[in-house]
Structures are given as C-alpha cells and as structure tokens.
Amino acid sequence: MDLNLAGRVAFITGPAKGMGAAITRSFADEGCRLVLVGRDVAAIEPIAEEVQASGREAIVVRCDLIDAPQCDEAAKAAVARFGRIDILVNVAGGSGPVGKSGVETTPEEFEEIVRLNVNGCFHTMRAVLPAMIKQRYGKIVNVGGTFGMRGRAGRVSYSASKWGLRGVTKSFALEVGQHNINVNYVAPGMVDGPRFRDKVCADMARRLNITPEEAAERHAQDYALRRITVDQDIANACLFMASDVSRQITGADLPVDGGWAML
Known part of the structure; x- marks a missing residue:
C-alpha cells in the first residue's frame, strides 16, 4: 500500500536512537523531508547524515522541548526551510524512576518526567499547529506508552505523564479536527x-x-x-497514523504491545 507520504514535511522529536531512529529512517524511506529536533545535536547529526546520504532531505534543529520559545523557533525554522509542516511525531521522552513506589519517588523525580513527557509534547504541538491550521492539513502522532492506559506499580511518575499526554492528545484532537488535522496517540509496550x-x-x-x-x-x-515489541513496530504504527490511510481516525489510542493493554 502506498502511504502517499512522499514530499511531506515531518517534524520529529527524539530522532537519534532507538525507536526515534527507526521512525526517522522509516519516514525517510517513505520520501518525507525531515526536521529532526532535539537538545543533543551531536547525537542527531549521524542519523541526519544517514538520511541525507540516502538522497532524502533532513535538517537538524537544536531545541530543548521543555522550553516553549525554543519549540516556537524550531517550528519557524522548519517553515523557513520547507514552507510547511505536515507531520509532527513526538517521540522524545524519558522513563523516570524504575522500581520505585510512589512514596519512594521524590517530588523532583515526578515533576521532571511529567514536565518532559507532557509539557514537551504540548509545546511542540502548540508550535506547529498554526502552520497546520493555515494550510488546513496536519497529522500529529504522540508516542506515549501503555502504562498510560493501565498504570503500573513502580512507575508512578512515568504512568502519570503518559496518562496526561493522552488527555492532551484527545483535547487537541477535538479542537483542531475542524481544520483537517488528526491527532493520535501511539502507545508502545515494552520495546x-x-x-x-x-x-x-x-x-x-x-x-x-x-x-x-x-x-x-x-x-x-x-x-x-x-x-x-521492537522499534520497527512503533515506526510502522506512526507511519499509519501520519498517512491519509488513517484519515478518519483522530483522538485514538493505538497500543503496540503484543496485547498487554487490553488484557
């Protein structure tokens, strides 16, 4: 099936490694022009060079996602280079404490992961949406997690952040659907x-x-x-949600977990 993504401009956060790198390669393979965004530019450069060597376009934009003005500037850089932003894939995020109960988790640990996993995605969505609304087209894919669907003992801060991201996703979906913009949530299990x-x-x-x-x-x-689950499973789900094959799906949760969230 042709996903018809060739020439689309995809703004991807957290593109350097793991599922982020798999997603970056997959969108490049489909012919997208890429805006690769993150704080550690040195880590992103190799995957950008790989994409460019394959004949695809990619730029690297330094951006601390928890800083809203930096996200605004990153979106402006994308529009300045490519004239539009068609797709946002929010991959960047953190895992927070593993194996700590809620009582053992410090306020600082809790706030840090919620700020990154919720605020960071909010900032990028808010930054790219004016361009998408203007062109009356857009696909936003937030990569969350199944612990934001069932919860998990020992992962209180991470679970809270992913539940929060689901709420942000659904609210934005309701607000921007009238502008022909889809906003969905892909939930990896253990990858x-x-x-x-x-x-x-x-x-x-x-x-x-x-x-x-x-x-x-x-x-x-x-x-x-x-x-x-492996990285490519998540990349395939993101491609589906970023394409017009899923044009009538918005505000949805798509668990990619081998059947854990539904059990």
Missing part, C-alpha cells in the same frame, strides 16, 4: 533495546533473583502474542 534490557529487566532480575534474559521472557509471557 526491546537498552532501556528495556538495562533498566526494566535488570530491575526485575534483582528483585526476583533471576537473569535479565529470564526477566525478558517473563515480560513476553505477559502479552497475548508472547513477544516483545
């Missing part, structure tokens, strides 16, 4: 990679006195499909 292996599996392994590999398998057994 295989360093964060999953080194933090989540390591925490379970310590608590249960098992190996990290055994911990990963225990997680897989929690899911209907008995397998862990």
Whole structure:
C-alpha cells in the first residue's frame, strides 16, 4: 500500500536512537523531508547524515522541548526551510524512576518526567499547529506508552505523564479536527533495546533473583502474542497514523504491545 507520504514535511522529536531512529529512517524511506529536533545535536547529526546520504532531505534543529520559545523557533525554522509542516511525531521522552513506589519517588523525580513527557509534547504541538491550521492539513502522532492506559506499580511518575499526554492528545484532537488535522496517540509496550534490557529487566532480575534474559521472557509471557515489541513496530504504527490511510481516525489510542493493554 502506498502511504502517499512522499514530499511531506515531518517534524520529529527524539530522532537519534532507538525507536526515534527507526521512525526517522522509516519516514525517510517513505520520501518525507525531515526536521529532526532535539537538545543533543551531536547525537542527531549521524542519523541526519544517514538520511541525507540516502538522497532524502533532513535538517537538524537544536531545541530543548521543555522550553516553549525554543519549540516556537524550531517550528519557524522548519517553515523557513520547507514552507510547511505536515507531520509532527513526538517521540522524545524519558522513563523516570524504575522500581520505585510512589512514596519512594521524590517530588523532583515526578515533576521532571511529567514536565518532559507532557509539557514537551504540548509545546511542540502548540508550535506547529498554526502552520497546520493555515494550510488546513496536519497529522500529529504522540508516542506515549501503555502504562498510560493501565498504570503500573513502580512507575508512578512515568504512568502519570503518559496518562496526561493522552488527555492532551484527545483535547487537541477535538479542537483542531475542524481544520483537517488528526491527532493520535501511539502507545508502545515494552520495546526491546537498552532501556528495556538495562533498566526494566535488570530491575526485575534483582528483585526476583533471576537473569535479565529470564526477566525478558517473563515480560513476553505477559502479552497475548508472547513477544516483545521492537522499534520497527512503533515506526510502522506512526507511519499509519501520519498517512491519509488513517484519515478518519483522530483522538485514538493505538497500543503496540503484543496485547498487554487490553488484557
């Protein structure tokens, strides 16, 4: 199926590694022109160079997402270069404390992750929407998490941030639908990679006195499909939500988790 994304301008936060890099490559493969946004420009440059070497256009814009004026400037830079912004994919975010109860979580830890995962996405949405409203077209995809759909013991701050992002997503969807703009929420489950292996599996392994590999398998057994999500699964969901194939879907939650959130 042709997703008809060629030539679209995609503004992607957190594009440097993991699912962010997979999403960046996938949008480049579909022919999008990319605006790669984040605080650590040095980390983003290699993926930008990879995209450019493949014959696609990509620019890197330094931006601290928790600083609203910087997000405004990043959106202006995108419009100045490409004339429009068609797609926003909010990937950037943090995981917060792992294995800490709510009582053990400090106010500073809680506020830090909520500020990044909710405020950061709010700032970028608010920054790009004027361009989308003007052109009467836009697709916003917020990458959240299934802990924002079911909750999770030991992940209070992260769960709170992702529940909050769902609310922001749905409210914006109601507000901007009249302008032909879709706003949706893609919710990864546990995604295989360093964060999953080194933090989540390591925490379970310590608590249960098992190996990290055994911990990963225990997680897989929690899911209907008995397998862990990988980065490309999330990239594929974002492509779907950013395309006109999903033109009649907005304000929706799409869990990509092998069947955990629905159990």
